[in-house]
Amino acid sequence: MMKLLLLSILSSICLTKLARSQSPDPFIQSVVDLVSYDSLQSDLQELENFGRKEIFDTALAYTGEWLIQSYQNMGYNDIQTDYFEFSGQQIFNVVVTKPGTEFPDQYLIIDGHYDTQNGPGVNDNGSGVAIILEIARLVQNIPTRYSLRFINFTAEEYGLVGSYHYVQEVVIPQDMNIRLVFNIDEVGGVAGLPNDTIICERDESSPTANNAESWAFTDTLAALTGIYSGLESTISYAYGSDYVPFQNNGEIITGLYEFNNSPYPHTIHDSLANLDMNYVYEIAKLSVAATLYFSYAFDTTTGTTQKSETDKTVEIYPNPFSDFLFVRAPFEFSGFSLVLCDETGNIINYSQNVTSGEYKIPAKSFAPGFYSYKITDRLGYPIKQGKLVKIRY
Ligand SMILES: [Zn+2]
Incomplete structure (x- = not known):
């Protein structure tokens, strides 16, 4: 309890300072500048075209195959389909690994579910999926000290089924060393509203031994928001998405979630027209910066890291x-x-x-x-x- 209290005081001092003084790292900024509005938009359009992606929909498997193809086209070769049975259906998570140069056994997991409920799910969670694809595209050629693992979970809408499966069948048996789980779910905002704030989510649940580090990472995520995106950040508690099974297993988590809570998810109106593309674009910039920062990326042109x-x-x-x-x-x-x-x-x-x-x-x-x-x-x-x-x- 004391430790948490102390940490939160220190963190708030640190944040106040950051808001005034932190300038972008030139290397991270140079990659953030490559985030493409068009590529995000075309991925979201594709996800809308696939339609509803519930477990009995053929669109779910098509979307999974399209994700695999997308990662292959970027040059990734370690792409796994993590199959399992749920309600009589064979469904799969898509798991893509980029090995770290210095700590290959320690993973920064960046995840977002690709299944939807009732509608095409362009915000929930096409937005997270498109951003993860954009991160993967931009960091593919950049060495990182820690391994990156991009995971698109399935059946999140049925009770975090894909992520529970993954933690039970992969994380625990392999005693996987996870540095951080960075979850991106429903970050599209609402068309017509001023979407200028992102919620950075931290672990406020039991078990509590992993909370302090989650708070520290989340503070950093909030600080990066001010540096690399045009958005404001606010901090809230993590709940109801694929980081929960990891949290329950004692892993360190953080996440992003829209501030203006859209009324469209889980309806047929969760479409590209009803979200805010500029908001998705800003969150993609933040997410790319966070990925580079948390994985200790190298600048191959100078041989140095941002640190x-x-x-x-x-x-x-x-x-x-x-x-x-x-x-x-x-x-x-x-x-x-x-x-x-x-x-x-x-x-x-x-x-x-x-x-x-x-x-x-x-x-x-x-x-x-x-x-x-x-x-x-x-x-x-x-x-x-x-x-x-x-x-x-
Ligand atoms: Zn979702």
């Missing part, structure tokens, strides 16, 4: 130290964690989710001798490690 400049500026000092040890992380985005161990490997100090600025560790009680430290950023990526000497003046 490289800031990483160098983290300092731990003085060395040797005596009564106090200071850590300074001048970049605005990431809280960092510090682990300090003595010579025998015992953890002497563990400071979690410290925000940027100068952080002071009282060290008077530490025994003189050698210490090792490791600093990781809020997303768990190692920033710096080394040795320090404690002396007594």
Whole structure:
């Protein structure tokens, strides 16, 4: 409880700061600039043309095949159809993997369901599907340190059936290491309304051990909204979509959901004409930025990542130290964690989710001798490690 309270205070400080000072990373911005309104619109038109996609509709399988074809056309070769039986029908999730360069066994899952209820589901959830296709198209040639897994779940509208199946049959048996589940469901907005805000969803449910990290990722998602899209963000709780089975399994989740709650989903009027294409376009920009940010993408032209400049500026000092040890992380985005161990490997100090600025560790009680430290950023990526000497003046 204390930890959560502390984290939320730190996060709000961080966000206030971000709103004033954060500028776009040039590499991320260069990819965001490639988000195509036309490609989003034509994918949404295609999804409308397929019609209703309930489990007894042939359109559901056609849409699944079309998704597979779309990913193949982009150049993906690890595309799985995750078949299972539900109500006597053989249906499938579409699962596409892009291996990470440094942490191939750790996955950033980006998901959104492709089945619909009653109507063509252009908003619910054609919008999420089209955005995921756009992300996949733009990041296909960009190396990422963490693996990406795009999943289009089926039978979400029947009670998260596809995602429950996936967690039970894949995530748990394979003991999959999931860095984050980023769920995009119903982000089309409402035609004719000013759609200028997106809801960033965080985990406020039991189990609670995974909530703090969900809040941190969601704060970052909200901050990225202000930097890479023309939208405002607000934070709310996650519910009723495919991240729930993952959440129940203790995974870290975040998500996007429209702020103006459309009346059209689950009706025959959930059409392209009734959503706001500009809104979808802005959310696609945010989603592309978030994908690059959360997976630590590389800029292949310069060989650097978006973090490289800031990483160098983290300092731990003085060395040797005596009564106090200071850590300074001048970049605005990431809280960092510090682990300090003595010579025998015992953890002497563990400071979690410290925000940027100068952080002071009282060290008077530490025994003189050698210490090792490791600093990781809020997303768990190692920033710096080394040795320090404690002396007594
Ligand atoms: Zn939905």
